[in-house]
Amino acid sequence: MIELQNAAMSYGGGELLSQMSLRLQPGSFHFLTGPSGAGKTTFLKLCYGELLPSGGHVSLFGRDVFRMDRDEIARTRQRIGVVHQDCQFLDHLSLAENVALPLTVAGKPVNSAELMELLGWVGLKRHADALPPQLSGGERQRAALARAVIMSPEVILADEPTGNVDWEMSQRLLALLIELNRMGKSVVIATHDLNLIRAAKAQVSARVLRIANQRLHLAGADL
Numbered sequence: 001m002i003e004l005q006n007a008a009m010s011y012g013g014g015e016l017l018s019q020m021s022l023r024l025q026p027g028s029f030h031f032l033t034g035p036s037g038a039g040k041t042t043f044l045k046l047c048y049g050e051l052l053p054s055g056g057h058v059s060l061f062g063r064d065v066f067r068m069d070r071d072e073i074a075r076t077r078q079r080i081g082v083v084h085q086d087c088q089f090l091d092h093l094s095l096a097e098n099v100a101l102p103l104t105v106a107g108k109p110v111n112s113a114e115l116m117e118l119l120g121w122v123g124l125k126r127h128a129d130a131l132p133p134q135l136s137g138g139e140r141q142r143a144a145l146a147r148a149v150i151m152s153p154e155v156i157l158a159d160e161p162t163g164n165v166d167w168e169m170s171q172r173l174l175a176l177l178i179e180l181n182r183m184g185k186s187v188v189i190a191t192h193d194l195n196l197i198r199a200a201k202a203q204v205s206a207r208v209l210r211i212a213n214q215r216l217h218l219a220g221a222d223l
């Protein structure tokens with residue numbers, strides 16, 4: 001699905017990430033940890049073609065990103081749902097319109113029954129007509145998750161999806177991500193929250209990746 005072979009990334013200075021190798025299998029569940037600034041968001045951007053590696057190779061669904069033009073990368077990204085760290089919305093559109101935006105942008109029809117079912121799944125049906133500034137942090141995070149899955153992606157990459165929410169809400173978000181994984185989707189969650197990882201490991205077979213000293217490590221089993 002997503003494969004990195006000795007991928008490296010530099011923003012111009014020294015290498016931020018080097019010798020990153022990973023083959024993401026269908027239905028897998030990974031956490032991505034590491035100190036602030038280690039490069040977790042950068043790593044995820046390599047995984048969905050937002051950034052091209054400065055060395056090595058990244059393949060998305062069997063295609064090397066260097067061989068893909070912009071259109072192909074855009075089409076491929078529809079197979080990867082991304083929950084961004086800052087979950088931004090268009091404030092003049094309703095929550096339902098924001099969640100449906102990836103479909104609208106792709107020129108695909110919006111089935112309102114399915115949209116409401118998705119909002120129900122994340123517990124936001126009654127907020128369908130609310131504007132984003134009227135939502136709480138946890139509601140925004142759940143809306144961001146709904147928006148990430150509306151195109152039925154095969155992979156979900158979530159960057160600190162439980163940042164800024166309380167424990168109960170983070171458990172609720174985790175439950176949604178585990179449910180997606182049980183539906184066969186690959187899930188990668190970047191997080192600082194070791195308690196979240198422990199809670200997940202009690203429910204799902206998850207591997208923990210750690211970025212430290214520019215390298216990607218498979219973390220020990222002590223979590």
Ligand SMILES: Nc1ncnc2c1ncn2[C@@H]1O[C@H](COP(=O)(O)OP(=O)(O)OP(=O)(O)O)[C@@H](O)[C@H]1O
Pocket residue numbers: 011016034035036037038039040041042043
């Ligand atoms: N577009 C950019 N141009 C230059 N430097 C960047 C850019 N984006 C990120 N960086 C730098 O790369 C480093 C890694 O950033 P990144 O956001 O990937 O780390 P992170 O592990 O996700 O951090 P956090 O846990 O704090 O979110 C940081 O030092 C950051 O300042």
